Amino acid sequence: MNKLTQLVLISCLLSACAVTASKPPLVVSNSKYIVLKSRPGDTLQSLAQEHLGNARLDWVIAQFNNIDNLVPQQEIVIPRHYPNTSGFYPDGHQVVPILCYHRFGEGPVKMTVSAENFEAQMSYLKQHNFRVIPMAQLVDFLQAKRAIPQNAVVITIDDGYQSTFDVAFPILQKYQFPATVFLYTDFMQAPDALKWQQISTMYQSGLVDFQPHSKTHPNLSLMTEEETQEQYRQRMETEVITPWESISSHLGPISRHTFAYPFGDTSDTVIEILKAEHYSMGVTVQPGPNAAFAYPYMLRRDMIFGDDSLQQFEKILITFEKT
Amino acid sequence: MNKFIFGLFLILIASACSLQPQTPSQRYQEEFSIQARKERAQTLVEQKRYQQALSEYEILQMLEPENADLVNRANILRASIQRQNRSYKLLAEKALAQNHKKRARQLLYKALALQPNDAETLAQLRTLDEKKQKSIQSARTRKLQESLHKNEPALSEAENYRQQRSGNFQLELAQSLFNDKDWEGGLQELKRFLQNNPKDRRAITLARTAYEHLLEELRTQQQWEALIDTYEQALVYADNTRAFQYRQEMNRIKEKLSEAYYLRGMQAYKNDVDLAIDHWEQALQYNPRHNKAKLRLNKAYQIRRKLNQIMVDSEK
Numbered sequence: 110m111n112k113l114t115q116l117v118l119i120s121c122l123l124s125a126c127a128v129t130a131s132k133p134p135l136v137v138s139n140s141k142y143i144v145l146k147s148r149p150g151d152t153l154q155s156l157a158q159e160h161l162g163n164a165r166l167d168w169v170i171a172q173f174n175n176i177d178n179l180v181p182q183q184e185i186v187i188p189r190h191y192p193n194t195s196g197f198y199p200d201g202h203q204v205v206p207i208l209c210y211h212r213f214g215e216g217p218v219k220m221t222v223s224a225e226n227f228e229a230q231m232s233y234l235k236q237h238n239f240r241v242i243p244m245a246q247l248v249d250f251l252q253a254k255r256a257i258p259q260n261a262v263v264i265t266i267d268d269g270y271q272s273t274f275d276v277a278f279p280i281l282q283k284y285q286f287p288a289t290v291f292l293y294t295d296f297m298q299a300p301d302a303l304k305w306q307q308i309s310t311m312y313q314s315g316l317v318d319f320q321p322h323s324k325t326h327p328n329l330s331l332m333t334e335e336e337t338q339e340q341y342r343q344r345m346e347t348e349v350i351t352p353w354e355s356i357s358s359h360l361g362p363i364s365r366h367t368f369a370y371p372f373g374d375t376s377d378t379v380i381e382i383l384k385a386e387h388y389s390m391g392v393t394v395q396p397g398p399n400a401a402f403a404y405p406y407m408l409r410r411d412m413i414f415g416d417d418s419l420q421q422f423e424k425i426l427i428t429f430e431k432t
Numbered sequence: 433m434n435k436f437i438f439g440l441f442l443i444l445i446a447s448a449c450s451l452q453p454q455t456p457s458q459r460y461q462e463e464f465s466i467q468a469r470k471e472r473a474q475t476l477v478e479q480k481r482y483q484q485a486l487s488e489y490e491i492l493q494m495l496e497p498e499n500a501d502l503v504n505r506a507n508i509l510r511a512s513i514q515r516q517n518r519s520y521k522l523l524a525e526k527a528l529a530q531n532h533k534k535r536a537r538q539l540l541y542k543a544l545a546l547q548p549n550d551a552e553t554l555a556q557l558r559t560l561d562e563k564k565q566k567s568i569q570s571a572r573t574r575k576l577q578e579s580l581h582k583n584e585p586a587l588s589e590a591e592n593y594r595q596q597r598s599g600n601f602q603l604e605l606a607q608s609l610f611n612d613k614d615w616e617g618g619l620q621e622l623k624r625f626l627q628n629n630p631k632d633r634r635a636i637t638l639a640r641t642a643y644e645h646l647l648e649e650l651r652t653q654q655q656w657e658a659l660i661d662t663y664e665q666a667l668v669y670a671d672n673t674r675a676f677q678y679r680q681e682m683n684r685i686k687e688k689l690s691e692a693y694y695l696r697g698m699q700a701y702k703n704d705v706d707l708a709i710d711h712w713e714q715a716l717q718y719n720p721r722h723n724k725a726k727l728r729l730n731k732a733y734q735i736r737r738k739l740n741q742i743m744v745d746s747e748k
Contacts, residue, residue: 135463137456137494144491146463184464186491192483195554197544199480220593253554330573331580372592374576375569394593395568397624402557407565412593432541 143187147179160187168240168258191256194249195401201431204398205247207263208425209410213276221415224276230413230422231284234262239426243318244289245366248389251405260428264288265392265410267322267369269296274307281316291322291369291392294352305359312360319360321352322369330374342378349382366390373410380406398427460495469495473505482513482546508740512706517546521553527658532650533560534616535658567617571605600625603635610638615646619665639669656685660718690719697728705736 136145143160153167156179161169169191171177179185196203211220213227222230234241240258244265249255264281266273269292281288290311296302311317323329324347332341353365366389370379373394383391383406391406399408411425460466469492476485489506496502524539537560543553602625609618619642626635643666650659663682667675697711709732715725 135459137460137464139494142491142494144464144494188487192487193548195544195548197541197548199542199545202541202544253549253551328576330569331576374572376573377566393565393569395565400557400561402554402561404558404562404565407562407569414593432538432545 141189141192143189145185145187147181147183147185149181151179151181153179156185156187161189169256172259194256195253196250196256196259197401201429202400203257203259203261204400204427204430205250205257205261205263206398206425206427207244207247207265207392207408207410209392209394209412210264210266210277211268212270213272216415219414219416220412221272222413222417223415224280226415226417227277228280229419231280231286233419233422234286234426235284237426239428241284241286241288243287244320244390245318245364247399247408248366248405250401251390251399251403253401262426262428265369266290268293268326269303269308269322271301271303271307274303274311278311278314278317282314285316287316287318289318289320289367291320291367292352292356293322293324293326293371294355295325297355309360312363319356319363320365320367320369321349321356323348323371324351326371328372328374329370329379330376338378342382345376345379346382349379349386353386367392375407396425398430400430457496457498464495466492466495477509482509483548485509486513505740513546515706516710517543517550517553520546524556528556530653530655532616532653532655532658535655535661536560538661564617564620567609567614568605568621571608572601574608575601575604603632603638606635606638606642610642610645613645615642615649618642619646636669640666640671640674643669656689660685660689686718690715690722690725693718694722694725694728697725701728701732705732705739708732709736 136143138144147156153170153176154164156170157167158164170185170187173188173191174185176183210222210227212218213222213224215221215223237260239260239262241264242257242261244263246257246261247263250257250261264286266277266288267290269290273290277288290303290308292303292308297305308319312319327348329345329348332338336344349368357363357365365387368383368388368390369392373392375391375393380391389405390408392408392410394412395407395409396411397409398411403409413422413425469488473485473488473492476482476488486506486509489502489509492502493499493506520539520543524536524543527533527536527539537557540553540557544550544557547553602621606618606622606625609615609621619639622635622639622642626632626639629635643662647659647662647666650662660682663678667678670678693711693715697708697715700711701708709729712725712729712732715722716729719725
């Protein structure tokens with residue numbers, strides 16, 4: 110009898126244990142959200158990789174849940190797509206600064222940023238949790254199709270000086286920051302210009318993207334006195350189309366998305382040509398950041414000069430405009 | 433003994449029953465902080481962060497699929513968002529028709545805060561930005577052409593960029609926009625210049641004059657709300673005498689506006705409690721001592737709560 114009682118009690122306990130142990134981690138999902146409790150060892154990156162297919166989308170989880178990191182057993186909601194694609198809120202809206210560099214290294218030229226300053230600026234971005242995104246990622250934001258991180262910044266480098274490879278590229282690699290280099294292709298013959306081999310190396314790294322900055326670097330807004338409207342248009346077509354042909358002949362079929370206007374100046378004719386050539390964006394050097402409604406063919410960019418202090422750099426990094 | 437075994441058998445059955453696998457809803461209740469999420473959704477509604485509140489209700493619907501109250505609340509919220517979004521867009525259209533671009537922009541921002549993915553509103557704002565950017569470019573091109581005709585030496589690339597950033601160009605551009613009577617556009621450029629050169633006397637005088645013109649224009653058009661905004665901005669650059677005048681004028685207009693909103697609320701009250709609440713809240717924003725608006729608003733809040741409850745109960 111005693112044995113029987115023991116047997117019954119043990120079976121009872123075992124069944125209880127079995128039910129408890131069989132509880133799988135709870136994940137509730139539909140077409141818009143996934144709700145779960147984090148497991149020990151989970152990070153924002155690992156959850157982004159597991160549920161969104163890309164660890165770099167960790168910001169989606171961080172932003173949506175308003176957290177910086179995870180603790181085990183934390184209730185987390187993962188939106189399959191970040192719902193607020195234009196970054197508009199009752200107290201203001203998201204804006205994106207596009208930084209514009211030219212040369213790097215030592216030198217008295219104002220447009221040359223020293224390696225120390227560039228390193229300090231990149232380190233500042235990292236330490237203050239700015240997200241450097243590729244220029245191409247702006248296209249979807251400007252059409253409110255896909256959100257970008259709230260503290261997004263874009264890095265661009267004009268002209269194609271060799272110091273882009275010697276000085277900037279190793280620092281960009283160190284921080285894993287993407288950048289877009291705008292080349293004006295007639296300059297590629299100059300002794301201090303990038304070599305195609307260096308361009309190819311940077312492109313293959315997946316960090317650096319190359320887009321056109323005209324053929325000869327003229328001011329595109331100005332017609333010469335002797336030029337007719339038609340001749341001006343033809344000259345502009347050459348300035349827009351030729352550099353792209355040159356870049357793609359060296360790098361293969363890469364996506365074209367942005368044209369950088371020399372001196373930041375453009376005209377209706379140039380914009381028409383860009384549209385016809387399927388460019389999505391054009392960048393000026395009008396200072397200021399860009400909201401989701403920015404006119405994509407005249408995006409603002411902030412010049413970074415060699416003698417800019419870190420405080421001046423900091424002032425440029427506006428990612429939210431209050432209304 | 434038989435009784436004893438039967439007893440044990442009953443205990444076993446009972447325990448087995450208690451260990452039945454939970455339904456999904458029971459498990460969600462146990463694992464997720466549903467109540468806290470409901471409270472958060474309510475707080476977000478009160479803070480007018482409607483899109484975030486809507487997300488919370490959508491998530492809650494996943495966790496309590498059988499709760500009709502959540503569906504109701506989400507539907508009410510969606511309808512309210514759409515209604516408010518529509519009215520901001522209509523007001524923005526009016527403002528644009530009166531060429532009051534700044535006011536239109538602010539209203540479109542409000543519309544987008546309610547529906548951030550509204551492509552139509554974004555397109556309207558983009559058109560405004562395109563016009564602004566093109567007007568800056570054409571002023572710049574004009575200036576470059578003048579320099580070319582005068583055979584002035586071309587600026588170095590660095591000087592060119594520095595000039596664009598330093599703001600001297602913005603000052604010239606502001607002047608050129610004022611010449612075209614584009615007070616708002618010119619003031620925008622001038623303010624950017626003044627951010628970097630806050631003590632520049634020429635720019636301050638220019639700003640005062642431009643604000644005087646803009647205020648006069650808005651007074652003539654009877655754009656009272658825009659006038660209040662503009663007075664507030666003009667105060668930054670005004671001397672003491674002007675500042676005193678501006679404040680007096682603002683108080684007078686605010687009282688009038690408060691009363692107008694109160695009356696609009698009274699008109700809307702019978703058909704649309706939400707709209708009446710919006711109007712009375714606005715009345716109190718302009719005059720926090722408008723006691724009649726305060727009383728009406730408190731009653732309207734109670735009515736809205738009751739209406740929501742009735743809707744929820746009727747669904748049940």
